Amino acid sequence: MTVINKEKCTGCRLCQKYCTVDAIHFNKEEKKCYVDQVECTECYVCLRQKVCDQDAIEPVELDSFYKQFQHVISDPVESHGVTGVTGRGTEEVKTNDVSGRVKRGEVGIAIDMGRPGLGVYLRDAEKVAMAIASSGAQLAPAEHTPLATLMTSVETGELVKECHDYHLLSVIVEAKCQEAKLKDVLLALKKVEKEIETVFSLGLILRVDEKGQTKTLECLDELGIPQPHRGKVNVGLGKPLSLT
Numbered sequence: 001m002t003v004i005n006k007e008k009c010t011g012c013r014l015c016q017k018y019c020t021v022d023a024i025h026f027n028k029e030e031k032k033c034y035v036d037q038v039e040c041t042e043c044y045v046c047l048r049q050k051v052c053d054q055d056a057i058e059p060v061e062l063d064s065f066y067k068q069f070q071h072v073i074s075d076p077v078e079s080h081g082v083t084g085v086t087g088r089g090t091e092e093v094k095t096n097d098v099s100g101r102v103k104r105g106e107v108g109i110a111i112d113m114g115r116p117g118l119g120v121y122l123r124d125a126e127k128v129a130m131a132i133a134s135s136g137a138q139l140a141p142a143e144h145t146p147l148a149t150l151m152t153s154v155e156t157g158e159l160v161k162e163c164h165d166y167h168l169l170s171v172i173v174e175a176k177c178q179e180a181k182l183k184d185v186l187l188a189l190k191k192v193e194k195e196i197e198t199v200f201s202l203g204l205i206l207r208v209d210e211k212g213q214t215k216t217l218e219c220l221d222e223l224g225i226p227q228p229h230r231g232k233v234n235v236g237l238g239k240p241l242s243l244t
């Protein structure tokens, strides 16, 4: 937990400029700053950057599993205990030629939720996970992605209730589906985007044919979703899983 020691705080308000989600507020009566514990994501930017020259910003031991989860996912220099990956604890499918997670005939899905200034509450990540799971997407298991460690079932995407009100800087909802199911999944995503209080970007991971072509993106046109004009190309140097 991140707190401001009132004895040391001079009320200069400099720390407010650095907080990634505007979780540091100013108490006009006391003329001191304080950290809103519901809004704070435990990203530790304020601590790591030593933004307070009075050393008034202090860490307090993270006293629950969910607080530790919040910190590990929100702080980019921490690595996740299950996946061993830094950042948000997942490589998504950037190494698909090595991991072989997305097979031919399938589409990988990475929904990157929350951004600095806004963050994401886990209750909203649950809404998105449940919406795509019920429309035919297969959510990534706990050994691949941290969010799944909070799920009561990766079949449904439901999260344990105790975690709902924890705020993260961002989190990735990972899944895959059959190419034929992509339209249903995107329709579910378009519906649920109106029910959440944050933003997300959608990444699709495609397997192209020998000529580098795919018809999978045609459904984006049908749904009025702009075709991406940027991408990362995985050339399959990590064979042989790229062949599956």
Ligand code: SF4
Pocket: 004, 008, 009, 010, 011, 012, 013, 014, 015, 016, 032, 033, 051, 052, 053, 054, 055, 056, 057
């Ligand atoms: S930078 Fe330090 S002294 Fe200034 S308001 Fe923040 S905590 Fe207080």
Ligand code: SF4
Pocket: 002, 018, 019, 020, 021, 022, 023, 024, 035, 039, 040, 041, 042, 043, 044, 045, 046, 047
């Ligand atoms: S830990 Fe992050 S979210 Fe919390 S007060 Fe510091 S900068 Fe803001």
